[in-house]
Amino acid sequence: MKIHLRGGRVIDPASGFDQIADVCIAAGRVVSxxxxxxxxxxxxxxxxxxxxxxxxxxxxxxxxxxPGLEHKATLESEMRxxxxxxxxxxxxxxxxxxxxxxxxxxxxxxFRARNLPGPRVYPxxxxxxxxxxxxxxxxxxxxxxxxxxxxxADAAIxxxxxxxxxxxxxxxxxxxxxxxxxxxxxxxxxxxHEGALAGALGLxxxxxxxxxxxxxxxxxxxxxxxxxxxxxxxxxxxxxxLVRAAKSEGLPLSCDVAAHHLHxxxxxxxxxxxxxxxxxxxxxxxxxQALRAGVLDGTIDxxxxxxxxxxxxxxxxxxxxxESGATGLxxxxxxxxxxxxxxxxxxxxxxxxxxxxxxRVLGLTLGQLHDGAPADVCxxxxxxxxxxxxxxxxxxxxxxxxxGQTMRGRVRYxxxxxxxDFEAKD
Amino acid sequence: xVGEQLTSDGRLRHLLTLEGLxxxxxLSILDAAASFVSVGEREVKKLPLLKGKTVFNxxxxxxxxxxxxFEIAAKRLSADVISLNVATSSQSKGETMLDTVQNLEAMxxxxxxxxxxxxxxxxxxxxxxxxxxxxINAGDGRHAHPTQGLLDMFTIRQFKGDFAPLSVxxxxxxxxxxxxxxxxxxxxxxxxRDIRVVAPRTLLPAGVEELGVKVFHDMNAGLRGVDVVMMLxxxxxxxxxxxxxxxxxxxxNYGLTPEKLALAAPDAIVMxxxxxxxxxxxxxxxxxxxxxxxxxxxxxxxAVRMAVMNLLIGDAA
Numbered sequence: 001m002k003i004h005l006r007g008g009r010v011i012d013p014a015s016g017f018d019q020i021a022d023v024c025i026a027a028g029r030v031v032s033x034x035x036x037x038x039x040x041x042x043x044x045x046x047x048x049x050x051x052x053x054x055x056x057x058x059x060x061x062x063x064x065x066x067p068g069l070e071h072k073a074t075l076e077s078e079m080r081x082x083x084x085x086x087x088x089x090x091x092x093x094x095x096x097x098x099x100x101x102x103x104x105x106x107x108x109x110x111f112r113a114r115n116l117p118g119p120r121v122y123p124x125x126x127x128x129x130x131x132x133x134x135x136x137x138x139x140x141x142x143x144x145x146x147x148x149x150x151x152x153a154d155a156a157i158x159x160x161x162x163x164x165x166x167x168x169x170x171x172x173x174x175x176x177x178x179x180x181x182x183x184x185x186x187x188x189x190x191x192x193h194e195g196a197l198a199g200a201l202g203l204x205x206x207x208x209x210x211x212x213x214x215x216x217x218x219x220x221x222x223x224x225x226x227x228x229x230x231x232x233x234x235x236x237x238x239x240x241x242l243v244r245a246a247k248s249e250g251l252p253l254s255c256d257v258a259a260h261h262l263h264x265x266x267x268x269x270x271x272x273x274x275x276x277x278x279x280x281x282x283x284x285x286x287x288x289q290a291l292r293a294g295v296l297d298g299t300i301d302x303x304x305x306x307x308x309x310x311x312x313x314x315x316x317x318x319x320x321x322x323e324s325g326a327t328g329l330x331x332x333x334x335x336x337x338x339x340x341x342x343x344x345x346x347x348x349x350x351x352x353x354x355x356x357x358x359x360r361v362l363g364l365t366l367g368q369l370h371d372g373a374p375a376d377v378c379x380x381x382x383x384x385x386x387x388x389x390x391x392x393x394x395x396x397x398x399x400x401x402x403x404g405q406t407m408r409g410r411v412r413y414x415x416x417x418x419x420x421d422f423e424a425k426d
Numbered sequence: 427x428v429g430e431q432l433t434s435d436g437r438l439r440h441l442l443t444l445e446g447l448x449x450x451x452x453l454s455i456l457d458a459a460a461s462f463v464s465v466g467e468r469e470v471k472k473l474p475l476l477k478g479k480t481v482f483n484x485x486x487x488x489x490x491x492x493x494x495x496f497e498i499a500a501k502r503l504s505a506d507v508i509s510l511n512v513a514t515s516s517q518s519k520g521e522t523m524l525d526t527v528q529n530l531e532a533m534x535x536x537x538x539x540x541x542x543x544x545x546x547x548x549x550x551x552x553x554x555x556x557x558x559x560x561x562i563n564a565g566d567g568r569h570a571h572p573t574q575g576l577l578d579m580f581t582i583r584q585f586k587g588d589f590a591p592l593s594v595x596x597x598x599x600x601x602x603x604x605x606x607x608x609x610x611x612x613x614x615x616x617x618x619r620d621i622r623v624v625a626p627r628t629l630l631p632a633g634v635e636e637l638g639v640k641v642f643h644d645m646n647a648g649l650r651g652v653d654v655v656m657m658l659x660x661x662x663x664x665x666x667x668x669x670x671x672x673x674x675x676x677x678x679n680y681g682l683t684p685e686k687l688a689l690a691a692p693d694a695i696v697m698x699x700x701x702x703x704x705x706x707x708x709x710x711x712x713x714x715x716x717x718x719x720x721x722x723x724x725x726x727x728x729a730v731r732m733a734v735m736n737l738l739i740g741d742a743a
Contacts, residue, residue, distance in 0.1 A: 194632045195632055195633050196632065196633025196634075196636035196637075197633075198631075198632065199631030199632045199633045199634055199636075199637075200445070200607065200631070200633075200636070200637055201545055201546070201569055202545040202566075202567050202568025202569035202570070202604060202607060202631075203545050203546075203567075203568075203569075204568075205631075205632055207632070271430070271549070272545070272546030272549045272550065274550075313522065316522070316524055317522070317523060317524075317544075317550070318523075318542065318544035318545070318546045318547040318549075318550045318566075319544070319545065319546040319550075320544045320545060320546070320567065321544050
């Protein structure tokens, strides 16, 4: 379909382009940005004046729950949530049931996703069989099946020798390794940031050193194995500092943070609200400030949703017994905009953290908006105000620490590969 | 957290934690408890204050003493009381906690007394019960055991009078202790001048100083001159492992012996929430000695629980 987006504020974060312009789309590509070609005959002309026309969002962590966890969410529901949230490409972690540890599972996932409207899906393969941390997977086969990286999701490798060999093997073929840095022993049974508040509430803590020790181990192993590593979900100021130093040393390292960690701290735990049970745990205000600054200065490459839709029953229990995680695809844009507004960051710079920068982590050239770019576009109203309610969410998971809160910024149109996959009704 | 247990006009609706409860509320419970102490000394140990009310003791974690004292308290107030050991009944059949609670609500419960291994469990239940039902936290994980905290304050007041000038040491496994946390909140609210905790670093929660206590690792220094020694129970599974090397070494460093007690004020009292591990945290000579007030604590516990129950769902509530 040929689409003509007329009169919007067009932002291409990668180039810094930020002007009122028209965008013409045909055959899955952006044909022009600026004046529409005289001979462009659009089937659909959309007046987007007053709206922002940006590249579609690229999310480095969105659980689609298939295969095996359909009681939490389905591919249909979550791909729909992604389009409503303006996310046009996403990486999904391997923590499905069974985990994405063999090519057939990955091929099936890719096949199912391809036949549904919605974002481009990039599976992250399991680094070890069953995520059990013992036997490495057939990484070449999995790559051929469509995996873009290898990860343990939230499961740790407790045996450092296995971790080192997995990194060596991945480095042999230059496959990226994605790791969430958390020492499994120091984090044992932990449900909250170890600090005065968890101490007073009697919640088992996960100390910051669980993160920094894991990062230090990974950095040392990177130096000897040559592996390319992406660190998932930093949570602490000390963690950001270690990454900053490693990057200046020139290690092939990238990292991300979950959008909710830019806004929330452990202070909210005093009510034992299970919606605040997240992994890694919400930490202190100074940690939050360091994460916000880390995204701004580029130490943290990307902001992701860490989307984890859950069924209600898993949160309707006491805090420590609840499952961790929050639904996030539909909040990635407004939470990123809120971070930018609070830090007085320009819109192009803010959007980079959820478009071209995560795309670079994936080794792709998505998240850009210029002549010839893939036609993945998110059109949003930066001033639209809405309240996060169970009914306002499309994701099958209604678990959010932001329920009841007001968000600013709402997606109006989502175009993926040249198709208008979402159009807001109101 | 305060908002969850107090109504907008400051009345106590649930008792979930002592944190944030105003001094006047604590004192009024202690005063009410004082009037109930004599009930136990009468020939007919009953008052009609909760006649027609149904109290469910919901114990998701097993306990003998606490459950029994809550049962006696409810019975002395003429309530119908049903004690459920949920750990061995419906939950093992896969029923969720919320289903259990809702089923009991359908049996016209007026009060739930809840014990659970997870911190925050009583808050969770309080958030989900119908408005007329009162919830008493009888111990949630490591978080709080407010009636134990209150009965300890009652005991201190009985033996020591004024709280303000006191020096109090809490000794032992503070990390895992809901009792210690409740005691600390109450002692602070009641204006106790000097609150100390005495423990090895492995048995103290992170940031414990922020609760308003002085930390001692040397028990001799920690006990010097104190008026009240509050011992904590050390659970069997924690005596040997990565927290402590052995019960014997623990007793050597942190067990309360007559020699260590001699460092405290001459008229210091010794308390323990029970059940005691003799020879681990406390020497029998101290536990059975003249300074121990451990059995009076148990007796006062009934009066304090009567006071709380009456405050929450009695006719005056």
